[in-house]
Amino acid sequence: MSEEFSLQEVIDSFRLSLSDSKEIFLDQYVEGWRGLVKLLNSLGSVFGFISKDVVNKLSILVSLRGGPEGAHYLSLQSMVQYELQSGLVEGGDNPVSGTRGVSGCRTLLRLHRALRWLQLFLGGVSRDEGTPPTLCSLAYSQSLSQHHPWVIRSAAGLAFRMLPPRDPFLRMLNAGEPPQAVEVLGGAVPVLGEVYTITEELYSKHDLLNLP
Template identity: 55%
Template sequence: MAGPASEEKFCFREVLDSFRLCLSDSKDVHLEHYVAGWRGLVKFLNILGSVFGFISKDAVNKIKILAAYLAGEDGCRYVTVQSMVAYELDGGLVDLTGRGSHPESGCRTLLRLHRALRWLELFLERLRTSGEDSRTSVMCAEAYGESLSRHHPWVVRTAAGMAFCVLPGRPAFFAVMNVGPPEQAVAMLGAALPLISEVYQVTEELYAQHNLLELP
């Protein structure tokens, strides 16, 4: 794990605040806050060490792509996930077959983060509700099996399973959140996870509506 200085720079409240801002009153998902929420999640994973490298490295790459779209000349089209989907589909910018010329469309890029968000949501919910002696390796593997694993090749699934075996215990995760004693960390998760879940569900329904959930 990283040293104390790294932990001081991160507080799980960053993630909570970002996902709280993510949804508008009309349930549009603001991409800027979605990306900010993921930046916080990557900090959280990185402080825990290289165990989650197979997730965080890919997430960093996807965050950079989406940030570039937001800052680009068509950034106004990427203000929300809804506007991004409409713009890219209308413009033929989404590679629906895996053989086209738009392998890094915003829609495909966000889908990879969306899938990983489900894994983290499931894992953190187990972490929140588990007992002191519960094994984080089991919780993480179960969450992975219910979400990301079906999207990964065998070699990645095998590496992930080995990585989960060396996860630190439950107290270490709460300490890294940097929000106080364990009961405060549990409360913070209790506030953050419904927000993350709602953002996930809104995105899931939008992608399902447009048949984008299995983009290659």
């Protein structure tokens, strides 16, 4: 994977994370998020606190996947099953991550909620429903913000205002000129939507949507 952000690479990773039987592979899911971090990093230091949090969550998942119980972290489905069976979902003393009180399920839940934000935001941009700062803040208020305390919400609100206008934003996606980038974006939304919906159903079935 190159150092530069590529929307297509992100879409490919999320698409590849989906197996034929609709399991979601963790490695490719993490890879998709790594791609998004590149864009976050290129947006400037105001977005640093967001990027840091995502990187931190990704490294927790990577350490679980690379640890002695890593085989259980092949997919989101196997992770949920393993952590439920082992009493780790609530974040018991997890010998694998070495991070006490941090489960794969609760870590991924944060990214899952953010994926909803991304799906709403990119949908709005692709349909040209407003400027990136406006759409970003609208998508945030319809999703992630409900899970964030005031201090995070206000810092996020400040960062959103620093987002570039539509055309420069589309050019940052590294998917060709704006009209082409819009097309690629249009293709990204259903892929993100599918990953989101499968995860949502999995978490909902096991009553994991409110993990602390």
